[in-house]
Amino acid sequence: MSKQNIAVIGLGIMGLPMAKNLVNAGHHVTGFNLSQDAIDKLIAEGGHGATSIADAVKEADVVITMVPDSPDVRGAVTGDDGVFANAKKGTLWIDASSIRPDVAAELAGEAREAGLRALDAPVSGGEQGAIDGVLSIMVGGEAADFAAAEEILNVVGKTVVHVGPAGSGQTVKAANQLIVAVNIGVLAEAIAFLEAYGVDTDAALKVLGGGLAGSKVLDQKGQKMLDRNFDPGFRLALHHKDMGIVTSAAREAGVATPLGAVVAQLVASLVNTGDGGLDHSGLFKLINQLSGKK
Incomplete structure (x- = not known):
């Protein structure tokens, strides 16, 4: 080189x-x-x-x-x-x-x-x-x-x-952030669901990771949710900014993003209440709060 x-x-x-x-x-x-x-x-x-x-x-x-x-x-x-x-x-x-x-x-x-x-x-x-x-x-x-x-x-x-051409990389990144946000949101819901039933969550994530539900989001963020460790690898404040990009660009293109819109609002809620410095896996915190859990 x-x-x-x-x-x-x-x-x-x-x-x-x-x-x-x-x-x-x-x-x-x-x-x-x-x-x-x-x-x-x-x-x-x-x-x-x-x-x-x-x-x-x-x-x-x-x-x-x-x-x-x-x-x-x-x-x-x-x-x-x-x-x-x-x-x-x-x-x-x-x-x-x-x-x-x-x-x-x-x-x-x-x-x-x-x-x-x-x-x-x-x-x-x-x-x-x-x-x-x-x-x-x-x-x-x-x-x-x-x-x-x-x-x-x-x-x-x-x-x-x-x-x-120019701008295409950012368009693909916006799509990436849409996919990641929705995955984090549904992973948070799944873990809250598993914990509510007293399941061995470590074992559950292992088997889920080996099937169709497996993803890099599960691999990288699942344990952080289980540990309640939201030290930032990628801050919620930045994902909030990215979801704004997705929402705006999708509107301009005439594309509906209903799942993305819901997750964007959940992320915005955390940021607006002072949790923007948490890792984006911190979305689990809000899911637990909405479920009446700690």
Whole structure:
């Protein structure tokens, strides 16, 4: 693999382990984050720190942004200190954030006008997937740009697929979040149901996982629900944002998402009552409350 200068903007739950994996693959990685402690963690792993976005991207061959929402991405790439104004012509910009598809397509156009190549490449797999470098990555943009990015993306992901033009990656990610939210919701209901009947829930999840009911959601979130351990791997607040994207995009497309609408309201309820910092498996907490349980 050719070694490249890579800037990573956003060193949070997902961005930091992705940056570490790129360091371990031999790339020169420079990170920027709003909090210095995350930058220090990257430096401790052999990466480098920057004092600003402009500083991080000035020598980069590849820029990866991994920030929470559409306004955050726009803020990182536009303006005098942003990626577009300070990266070299021809730099490959990969946005791994989960944002609105229309915003992704719009910013890709602005990137091209600035002389950059742009891909929207949101990821799925949670914190552990980022740590293990086995994320699923759905990529929108030009096929030639995807080909140029594929080596880099294969360092942080296991399933890396080009799904269409700019904005397509974000559309597929929205569908992913719809599926995950509904699965988490029904898993929470199933576990509450099993507990109400005094079933051996560990045994129940084992056998359910081996049949048609099995899923990665069950594998990764079932035990967290049993343990009432909702330390965040993916926060409810972020899933709330993603369900807003799904709801809005589905309305624009004229697509009915009745199950998604219900789960979106349940997630919103938890976020609005102060539980947005919990892992999205924390939906189990609300199901129990609605059932009159603890």
